[in-house]
Amino acid sequence: MGGHMLHSPFHALMAMFATRVELAAAATNTDRFSTATHWNEAYSQGEYGDSYEWYDISWSELRPHLNDVVPDNGTHSIDVLVSGCGNSPNSAAMAEAGFARRLVSVDFSSSVIDAMRQMHPELEWVLSDVRKLNEFDDDSFDLIFDKGALDAARGSKDIEVSRAVFAAYQRVLRPSGSLVLVTSCMEEECMPLLQEKFSQIGTVRLQKKDLEEKREKMKLFGFKFEIREFDLLYIAGSMPHAADKSPGSKGEL
Numbered sequence: 001m002g003g004h005m006l007h008s009p010f011h012a013l014m015a016m017f018a019t020r021v022e023l024a025a026a027a028t029n030t031d032r033f034s035t036a037t038h039w040n041e042a043y044s045q046g047e048y049g050d051s052y053e054w055y056d057i058s059w060s061e062l063r064p065h066l067n068d069v070v071p072d073n074g075t076h077s078i079d080v081l082v083s084g085c086g087n088s089p090n091s092a093a094m095a096e097a098g099f100a101r102r103l104v105s106v107d108f109s110s111s112v113i114d115a116m117r118q119m120h121p122e123l124e125w126v127l128s129d130v131r132k133l134n135e136f137d138d139d140s141f142d143l144i145f146d147k148g149a150l151d152a153a154r155g156s157k158d159i160e161v162s163r164a165v166f167a168a169y170q171r172v173l174r175p176s177g178s179l180v181l182v183t184s185c186m187e188e189e190c191m192p193l194l195q196e197k198f199s200q201i202g203t204v205r206l207q208k209k210d211l212e213e214k215r216e217k218m219k220l221f222g223f224k225f226e227i228r229e230f231d232l233l234y235i236a237g238s239m240p241h242a243a244d245k246s247p248g249s250k251g252e253l
Contacts, residue, residue: 030154030155030156030157031155031156031157032155033152033155034152034153034154034155034156034161036108036109036110036129039086039107039108039109039111039112039152040109040110040111041111043086043087043109043111043112043115044111048086048087049087050087050115050119051087051088051089052086052087052088053088053089053090054086054088054147054148054182055147055148055182055184055206055231056208056209057147057182057206057231058089058090058093059089059090059093059094059097060093062147062180062182062233063097065204065233065235066180066235068235069143069178069180069235070099070143070180071099072099073097073098073099074097074098074099075098075099076098076099076100076101077099077100077101078099078100078101078142078143079100079101079102079103079104079140079141079142079143080094080099080100080102080103080104080141080142080143080144080145081104081105081106081133081136081140081141081143081144081145081172082094082103082104082105082106082145083106083130083144083145083146083149083169084106084107084108084130084146084147084148084149084150084152085105085106085107085112085116085125086107086109086112086148087112087115087116087119088147088148090145090147091103091105091116091120091123092120092123094145095120095122095123102124103123103124104124104125104126104136104141105123105124105125105126106125106126106127106128106130106133106135107125107127107128107149108127108128108129108130110127113125113126113127130146130149130150130153130165130168130169131153131161131164131165131168132164132168133168133169133171133172136172137172138171138172139172139173139174139175140172140173140174141172141173141174141177142173142174142176142177142178143177143178143179143180144169144172144173144177144178144179144180145180146169146179146180146181146182146183147181147182147183148182148183149165150162150165150181150183150185151183151184151185153165154185159193162185162190162193163193163196166193166194166196166197166198167197169197170197170198170238170239173238174238175238175240176237176238177237177238178235178236178237178238179194179198179234179235179236179237179238180233180234180235181194181232181233181234181235181236182206182231182232182233183231183232183234184228184231184232185232186232187203187232190232190234194234194236197239198236198237198238198239199236199237199238199239200236200237201234201235201236201237202234202235202236203232203233203234203235204232204233204235205230205231205232205233206230206231206232206233207229207230208227208228208229208230208231211227211229214227215227
């Protein structure tokens with residue numbers, strides 16, 4: 001996939017020192033980041049170029065942490081859901097690795113799904129809301145990969161939205177399946193929510209690149225919030241499905 005298509009000096013400078021997720025977290029009104037309308041407009045206007053890698057972490061950098069849940073390359077042995085795919089290169093990189101029997105990438109932005117279908121017609125792209133995943137049956141996947149989808153949903157500042165995302169993930173995961181989650185959601189917030197739906201939860205701290213340079217440029221532009229030294233990678237096992245109809249069950253929110 002191609003690199004950034006930055007459309008102004010401001011965008012070029014922003015990309016040098018902070019991810020857009022961090023800027024989103026600092027915004028007064030974060031609700032828009034949890035809406036399809038915002039992302040349709042952003043992708044349509046080229047704000048994320050033709051390719052954007054959230055958290056500045058590629059699939060090849062994450063892969064060494066995932067040996068327990070991702071099979072060897074070329075085995076074509078598991079069904080994978082890439083949640084909130086955006087226009088990240090991850091889906092194409094995972095498909096090229098060849099560990100997936102089926103790989104489905106979803107996003108609730110029709111703009112980015114249309115763009116990715118044109119860019120990679122050989123891959124499967126589905127318009128879907130990660131809070132529901134109504135397009136998929138129970139027990140459909142062995143692995144869910146989320147790098148940024150949860151954080152976009154967290155823009156609503158409603159904990160029930162995060163619960164709905166995790167409930168949808170648990171529903172479509174097979175009993176032996178796993179969730180791989182890259183997020184800015186720290187353990188004090190995310191761990192209790194994950195423990196409601198998942199078991200054997202492990203964490204890895206992903207150190208940010210060029211941290212001091214980013215901090216200096218934050219000061220230069222007058223941003224007052226502090227950049228964290230790391231993001232988190234959660235690796236969680238699916239628990240058996242509950243019989244109730246909690247928020248996030250298929251068709252509810």
